[in-house]
Amino acid sequence: MRAARPILPWVVWGIAALSYAVAIINRSSLSALGPAAQEHFGIDATTLAAFPVIQLVVYAGLQIPVGVLLDRIGARAMILIGGALMIAGQAAMATVPEVSLAIVARVLVGAGDACTFISVMRMLPEWFSLRQLPTISQVTGLIGQSGQLVSVVPLAVLVGGAGWMGGFLGLAAVGLLVVILGVVVLRDAPGEGTLLERITGRRGRVTENARSFADSRTAALSAVQPPATEMIPVISEVRVRGLGFWNRARRLLRLPGVRLAYWVHFASPFAANVFLLLWGTPFLVGGLGLDEAAARALLSLTVVSSMVASVVLGPLSSRFIERRVWFNLGITVAIAVVWTAVIVWPATPPLALVLVLLLILPLGGPASMIAFEVARSHTPRSYAGFGTGLVNTGGFTASLLVILLIGLVLDVQGAGSPEDYSLHAFQVAFAVQIPFWVLGIVMIVVEQRRTKRWMEDNGRTLR
Numbered sequence: 353m354r355a356a357r358p359i360l361p362w363v364v365w366g367i368a369a370l371s372y373a374v375a376i377i378n379r380s381s382l383s384a385l386g387p388a389a390q391e392h393f394g395i396d397a398t399t400l401a402a403f404p405v406i407q408l409v410v411y412a413g414l415q416i417p418v419g420v421l422l423d424r425i426g427a428r429a430m431i432l433i434g435g436a437l438m439i440a441g442q443a444a445m446a447t448v449p450e451v452s453l454a455i456v457a458r459v460l461v462g463a464g465d466a467c468t469f470i471s472v473m474r475m476l477p478e479w480f481s482l483r484q485l486p487t488i489s490q491v492t493g494l495i496g497q498s499g500q501l502v503s504v505v506p507l508a509v510l511v512g513g514a515g516w517m518g519g520f521l522g523l524a525a526v527g528l529l530v531v532i533l534g535v536v537v538l539r540d541a542p543g544e545g546t547l548l549e550r551i552t553g554r555r556g557r558v559t560e561n562a563r564s565f566a567d568s569r570t571a572a573l574s575a576v577q578p579p580a581t582e583m584i585p586v587i588s589e590v591r592v593r594g595l596g597f598w599n600r601a602r603r604l605l606r607l608p609g610v611r612l613a614y615w616v617h618f619a620s621p622f623a624a625n626v627f628l629l630l631w632g633t634p635f636l637v638g639g640l641g642l643d644e645a646a647a648r649a650l651l652s653l654t655v656v657s658s659m660v661a662s663v664v665l666g667p668l669s670s671r672f673i674e675r676r677v678w679f680n681l682g683i684t685v686a687i688a689v690v691w692t693a694v695i696v697w698p699a700t701p702p703l704a705l706v707l708v709l710l711l712i713l714p715l716g717g718p719a720s721m722i723a724f725e726v727a728r729s730h731t732p733r734s735y736a737g738f739g740t741g742l743v744n745t746g747g748f749t750a751s752l753l754v755i756l757l758i759g760l761v762l763d764v765q766g767a768g769s770p771e772d773y774s775l776h777a778f779q780v781a782f783a784v785q786i787p788f789w790v791l792g793i794v795m796i797v798v799e800q801r802r803t804k805r806w807m808e809d810n811g812r813t814l815r
């Protein structure tokens with residue numbers, strides 16, 4: 353008799369993905385509330401712009417420490433700690449009277465956000481088969497990114513109706529609800545208990561009988577090979593006493609596959625992040641002369657395009673595992689080419705070209721998820737958190753640098769504020785992306801070759 357298919361992996365994944373969606377809601381909670389925040393704290397636009405930058409700095413800066421901690425205390429604890437930090441941050445945001453304290457609140461939100469995504473990604477391989485993982489990861493990204501939609505309309509409506517304090521306390525309450533669900537449901541791996549079970553000292557039947565797709569011996573799964581991470585003995589699984597951070601980092605970076613994953617994440621998502629986090633609306637309105645409603649409608653196109661790409665790329669990169677890096681590279685090159693066309697266009701670019709840009713640009717987000725697949729294939733298991741955190745810094749450092757450089761280049765041209773914006777100034781400013789694409793694309797090609805050679809030399813096949 354065939355054993356029933358396990359349900360627990362789906363339940364654990366559902367709460368983990370929900371935690372990530374809440375992290376994104378918290379991350380983007382100020383995106384539609386700029387004027388409300390300015391009015392509430394009495395701040396100018398420059399101070400307002402500091403919020404997303406500080407948050408990104410905190411997020412990117414914490415990826416590696418969070419990754420190291422993740423390998424020590426596990427994904428369940430990190431997701432719950434992340435949730436608690438975000439609740440504290442949003443409760444503080446709701447109640448503090450001064451902008452300096454609001455920045456501290458934002459740092460808490462950024463720190464909690466930094467704990468969430470890579471912990472969710474670390475948890476998935478414990479519950480799903482290698483064949484399922486690319487699709488599950490993409491859908492996780494899709495669910496998370498849909499959190500952005502919540503912060504745009506429902507949160508703005510909530511703050512409009514219940515006021516600043518009511519809105520942000522409401523957000524903290526949603527976070528609390530999801531953390532409570534996490535305390536009851538999240539488990540690092542089959543057989544490991546929930547936090548509630550740890551606190552009460554009682555292990556329930558669900559934990560005792562837990563099975564995952566990763567270890568079940570169904571006919572479909574028996575064809576799937578064991579994870580490559582188990583097979584790469586370059587780094588000893590034995591914890592070496594006193595092995596310091598830099599030593600670990602050096603050992604990890606010696607693996608060409610890990611470096612490849614880093615550059616894959618570096619090259620693909622920054623253009624979309626930069627556009628969606630800060631410079632998209634100013635460019636569409638101040639550069640192309642569209643009205644705000646048209647800009648919003650065009651920006652919503654990016655969400656649709658990103659969702660379609662997530663659904664397509666997961667199964668594709670699972671089916672054609674040898675080509676997954678080329679899918680990422682193809683998307684990055686397409687983004688670079690279309691953006692470059694907009695940048696060098698001698699007059700106002702035609703609407704058709706802008707539409708193509710807005711459809712191609714968001715593919716970088718789902719494409720960057722391939723980096724985590726590459727990292728998983730090449731990172732030894734006990735370094736998985738560290739590796740995921742390291743890879744995740746790629747896209748976010750690139751995004752942060754490009755956001756700052758665009759602002760700087762606009763300022764240098766004397767076009768730093770809305771009344772001075774011009775198409776030409778934006779075209780020059782957005783050109784700062786070009787060296788980032790060139791660097792990313794060259795490094796992907798170089799590291800892809802090195803990885804291939806390394807695998808041949810070590811008799812490995814890709815899994």
Ligand SMILES: N[C@@H](Cc1c[nH]cn1)C(=O)NCC(=O)O
Binds near residue numbers: 717
């Ligand atoms: N590439 C993004 C996630 C994504 C998935 N689909 C669209 N974007 C990423 O790296 N996310 C990390 C995070 O913390 O959100």
